[in-house]
Amino acid sequence: MRRRIVAVVTAAALVGTAALFGGTPGASAKSEKTLTMSIAQIKTFNPFIAYYDSELTILGSIYPSLTQFDANNNPAPYLATSWTQSADKLSWTFKIRQGLKWTDNQPITAKDAAWTFNLIMTNDDAATANGSLVANFASVTAPDDSTLIIKTKTPQANLLYIGVTGTGIPIVPQHIWESRVKGLKDNLNNQYPVIGYGPWKLTGYKPDQYATLEANKDYYDSPPKADRLILQYFKNDDAAIAALKSGQISAAWNLPATGYKTLQDAKDVMAYQQIATRWTGVEINPGAKTRTGKPMGTGNPILADAKVRLAMAYAIDRETLVKKVLNGLGTPGQSYIPPAYTQWAWKPSPDEAVTFDLAKANQILDAAGYLKKGDYRVDPKTNKQLAFRLGTHADEANDQQIAPYLVGWFKSVGIKLTLQPQSFSGLNDNLAKGDWDLLMDGWSTGADPTYLLSIQTCDTLPKDDGSGGNTDAFFCDPHYDELFKQQTGQFDTKQRAAIISQMQDILYQANADIMFYNNNILWAVRTDKVANFRTGQPDASGSYPVQNLFVSWKQATPVGGKSSSSAGLWIGIGIAAVVVVAAGAFFALRRRSTAAERE
Numbered sequence: 265m266r267r268r269i270v271a272v273v274t275a276a277a278l279v280g281t282a283a284l285f286g287g288t289p290g291a292s293a294k295s296e297k298t299l300t301m302s303i304a305q306i307k308t309f310n311p312f313i314a315y316y317d318s319e320l321t322i323l324g325s326i327y328p329s330l331t332q333f334d335a336n337n338n339p340a341p342y343l344a345t346s347w348t349q350s351a352d353k354l355s356w357t358f359k360i361r362q363g364l365k366w367t368d369n370q371p372i373t374a375k376d377a378a379w380t381f382n383l384i385m386t387n388d389d390a391a392t393a394n395g396s397l398v399a400n401f402a403s404v405t406a407p408d409d410s411t412l413i414i415k416t417k418t419p420q421a422n423l424l425y426i427g428v429t430g431t432g433i434p435i436v437p438q439h440i441w442e443s444r445v446k447g448l449k450d451n452l453n454n455q456y457p458v459i460g461y462g463p464w465k466l467t468g469y470k471p472d473q474y475a476t477l478e479a480n481k482d483y484y485d486s487p488p489k490a491d492r493l494i495l496q497y498f499k500n501d502d503a504a505i506a507a508l509k510s511g512q513i514s515a516a517w518n519l520p521a522t523g524y525k526t527l528q529d530a531k532d533v534m535a536y537q538q539i540a541t542r543w544t545g546v547e548i549n550p551g552a553k554t555r556t557g558k559p560m561g562t563g564n565p566i567l568a569d570a571k572v573r574l575a576m577a578y579a580i581d582r583e584t585l586v587k588k589v590l591n592g593l594g595t596p597g598q599s600y601i602p603p604a605y606t607q608w609a610w611k612p613s614p615d616e617a618v619t620f621d622l623a624k625a626n627q628i629l630d631a632a633g634y635l636k637k638g639d640y641r642v643d644p645k646t647n648k649q650l651a652f653r654l655g656t657h658a659d660e661a662n663d664q665q666i667a668p669y670l671v672g673w674f675k676s677v678g679i680k681l682t683l684q685p686q687s688f689s690g691l692n693d694n695l696a697k698g699d700w701d702l703l704m705d706g707w708s709t710g711a712d713p714t715y716l717l718s719i720q721t722c723d724t725l726p727k728d729d730g731s732g733g734n735t736d737a738f739f740c741d742p743h744y745d746e747l748f749k750q751q752t753g754q755f756d757t758k759q760r761a762a763i764i765s766q767m768q769d770i771l772y773q774a775n776a777d778i779m780f781y782n783n784n785i786l787w788a789v790r791t792d793k794v795a796n797f798r799t800g801q802p803d804a805s806g807s808y809p810v811q812n813l814f815v816s817w818k819q820a821t822p823v824g825g826k827s828s829s830s831a832g833l834w835i836g837i838g839i840a841a842v843v844v845v846a847a848g849a850f851f852a853l854r855r856r857s858t859a860a861e862r863e
Contacts, residue, residue, distance in 0.1 A: 306475070307689060309453040309466065311434040312384065313392040315734065317708070322475065322495070324430030324814055326460040330358060330377065330412075332429040333812060335800075337711040339424035343377065343435060344412070353419035353755070354402075358412040364484060366437045368459045374406035379438040381414070388732040389449040394433050395734070396718035397426045400752060419753040421760060425712035429814050436460070449731070463488050463818050472497050489796065489821040501661050508533070514793035514822070517785060517811065520661050521591040524786040532792035536799065539604040539807045540782035542708030543597050544662065546580075546654075546670070547737040548573050550776045552698025555725045561698020564652055566643050571632040572650070573775035577618045578625035579673045586781050589665045593786065597779025600768045601713050604810055607761055608713050610768040618772075625677040634678070641678035651680040652701035655694060658685035663704045666780065696726065696733060705777070707736070710810070714752065717767060720777075721745050737776040744770045787811065795821045 308314050311323050331339040344358040360374040381404040383390045384397075391398075402415045414423065426432050440459045444451050457478070458466040464477040477493035496513075498504040505523040507513040509530055517538075519527070527535045549563035550573070566572055582596035598617070601608040612618070634641040634650060641650045654670065656663040664685075671681045681702070686694070694700050709716040718724065722740040726733025747767045754760035771777060784807065789797050798816045800809040 306469070306471070307452075309458060309469070310448070310451050311436060311453070312390045312394070313449060315393045320430055321813055322466060322477070323434050324462070325464040325477065325817065326458055326462045326466045327434035327436060328364075328372065328461045329429045329432050329434055330427030331424050331432070332814065333711070337810065339428055342429060343372070344427070347424070354416055356414045356416075356423055358414070360410050360412055361484065362410055364461060365482065366440075366459055366461050367457065367465050367480065368437075368440075370437065370439055371409070372435075372437070372461055373409035374412040375409065376438050377412050377435045378404050378406035379442070380433065380435050383441075383445065384433065387445065387448065388727070390445075392449065392732060392734060395732075396721065396724060397433060397715065399718075399723065400749075418749070419755065421751075421753060421755045422712045422714050425714065428712075431710055431715070463814075464493060472499075486818075488818045493817065500659060508788055508790065511790060511793060513790075515787070515789040515797060515820075517787040519786040519788060521589065521593050521783075521786065522661075524593070524788065525591060527788045530788075532790055533788050534791055534799075535786070535788045536802070537593065537807050538785035538787060538809070538811055539803075540594060540602045540784050541604045541710065541810055542602050542706055542785075543600070543779050543782050544704075544706040545597060545777055545779040545781075547695075547700075547703045547705045547777055548576065548775060549698065549701055549703075550738060550774070552738040553725060553740070554728045554730075555722065556728055558728050560726070560730070561700070563698055564701045566648075566650060567652065567701060569632065570775065571628055572634070573778075574618070575625040575628040575632075575677060576674065576679070577775045577778050578621045578628065579677050579679070580670070580778060580780065581620040581673065582780055583620065585666060585669065588669075589662055590781060590783050594781045594783035597781045598772070599782075600771050600777070600779070601709060601716065601764070602782050605709070605711065605713065607757060608764055610765045612769070612772055616769075616772075622673070622676050629677060636678045639675065639678065640680045649680060650678060651682065653684050654681045655684045655686055655691050655700050655703040657688055657691055657704060659688060660704070662783075666704070696735075697730065698738060705736070713764065717748055717751070717764065720767075720771060721748055739771070739774060739776040741770060741774070785811070791823075793823055795823050 306318050306322070307316065308319060309323065311327060314320060314323060328343040330342060330344040332342040334340040341361075343361055343364075345361050347356055347358045349356050358374075358377075360372075360377065364372040366372055381398060381401065384394055385391070385401055385404070388395075400416050400418060400420050402417045403413075404415075405413050407413065416423070427435075437459055454469060456466065456468050460466070461480070463480055463483050465480050466475065467478050468476040474497060475495040477495065479488040479491045481487045498507065501520045501523050504513070504516055505519065505526065508516050508527065524535060527533050549561070549567050551559065551565065551568040552561035552563050553559055586592060586594050586596055595603060598612060599610045601610065603609050629641055633644040635644070636642075637649075642648060643650065654667060656667050667683055671683070674681050691703060695703055707716055707719075719734060719736040720739045722742070722745055724733060724735045725738065725740060726735065744767055747763050747770075751760050751763040751767070754763060787799075787808070789799070796819045798812060798819060800811070802808050
């Protein structure tokens with residue numbers, strides 16, 4: 265599952281960074297200054313299999329994409345300078361920017377883009393992260409170096425979002441990756457410097473410590489204001505917040521509510537809220553299966569009963585979680601698509617809405633024949649107790665706060681939960697294998713919800729050998745899949761929104777993903793350490809627009825630094841809780857989180 269990002273930006277002498285990490289590229293330049301940010305854990309820099317927010321944030325900075333977001337969250341030119349669509353809406357022609365070169369000085373052409381898309385379309389391993397985004401592609405060709413033609417099977421309304429920076433499909437250099445196709449799923453892309461193109465170049469990484477990005481002075485749209493980003497890893501929220509308070513780091517986002525409160529009155533700190541772009545909730549294993557319907561994993565079969573999952577939904581007090589866990593900085597969860605995107609957000613009808621009602625939950629289980637023996641109920645077919653494992657992120661503060669509430673509420677209706685705190689990667693690995701009953705999870709999205717919706721389709725289930733899957737909760741419903749195809753081809757926004765509402769209604773009733781809340785994205789920036797960090801203007805409620813790290817990282821300038829080779833950015837990577845894909849950082853098609861991010 266994807267975890268939220270906590271980002272922290274720091275100002276410190278680079279020579280200090282070298283001492284901390286045992287040496288970093290260019291660390292001898294004592295005059296350089298650095299900004300530091302923190303993000304969630306990183307497993308790979310392979311753009312074909314990466315889908316955590318922390319990974320996507322970096323990949324979006326070191327690989328080009330067809331489009332990027334403008335100030336209004338609309339696709340704008342990047343690698344593609346312009347595009348046209350055929351009258352039948354089945355063919356898109358992109359003009360590719362000329363004169364750009366990969367960081368090894370080889371030319372970037374339309375053929376690189378065509379090769380990237382075709383590999384995802386034809387190779388299951390390459391399709392791991394983004395296969396659903398090209399499922400409707402009929403062909404992708406490059407008749408010459410400056411022209412890319414994408415033909416779709418049916419009209420596709422969101423095609424410009426498929427290749428957007430940070431959340432869409434990164435374009436890779438064919439001459440580098442064609443030799444990596446064999447064994448692609450195991451390639452971590454950790455040969456530094458990574459050959460790519462973007463505002464930054466990835467020049468080094470040490471797991472659980474830092475990643476180093478150097479400014480690309482040949483970037484077409486003016487290079488970054490700083491020379492270097494050092495992405496530092498923090499193992500918990502408290503460490504990241506302490507670093508911000510001390511001035512070691514200069515900015516942070518996806519902060520926990522408690523830590524955010526302590527920063528609101530801190531000197532030289534601007535603390536602010538962004539409207540929620542993600543949800544946090546619990547996944548319930550409805551019966552893990554492969555694409556062919558073969559059962560897999562160790563999930564408790566009782567959870568295949570929709571009545572048990574519905575009772576669980578009634579046993580969760582979302583209002584209390586918002587108040588106690590978020591300190592009121594969020595809203596109770598209902599819509600699968602977060603409230604930041606009002607055109608897609610949804611609410612159940614009054615007669616369908618599931619609210620906190622322990623009596624109702626008990627009534628449902630009684631009627632289904634799950635009667636109590638002592639404190640807990642038993643399955644009338646097997647006489648086994650309704651006892652389930654609840655996987656939580658051991659490094660996620662919110663998970664640890666939420667879990668005791670769930671244990672108590674579920675016990676009130678005769679359901680036993682056994683907590684299983686796990687590492688970030690361990691929890692996600694178990695999800696993919698189906699070795700779980702309930703898991704804490706969260707996702708973020710962006711201006712186009714295609715990816716977030718796609719992870720609930722049957723096509724994201726794994727193959728029989730366990731490979732190729734990118735499922736959220738092993739949910740599979742043919743009617744949902746049909747609606748997914750319909751919304752993809754609907755160019756009228758209101759009609760598309762109506763179809764997406766039907767899809768969210770299906771998910772709401774299935775209770776494979778039960779929303780806890782939509783938490784506001786909490787930011788803090790040290791005004792004495794960093795200037796020109798893009799925030800935008802708040803609305804009438806005081807909430808700021810969705811933030812764009814692609815822009816922020818480019819324009820952020822250490823206070824006292826200059827837009828020259830003497831200015832650096834030290835950006836740290838921290839594990840603090842968030843939940844994908846992701847949002848909380850770039851505008852997103854998708855992101856997973858821990859309640860830090862697929863935060």
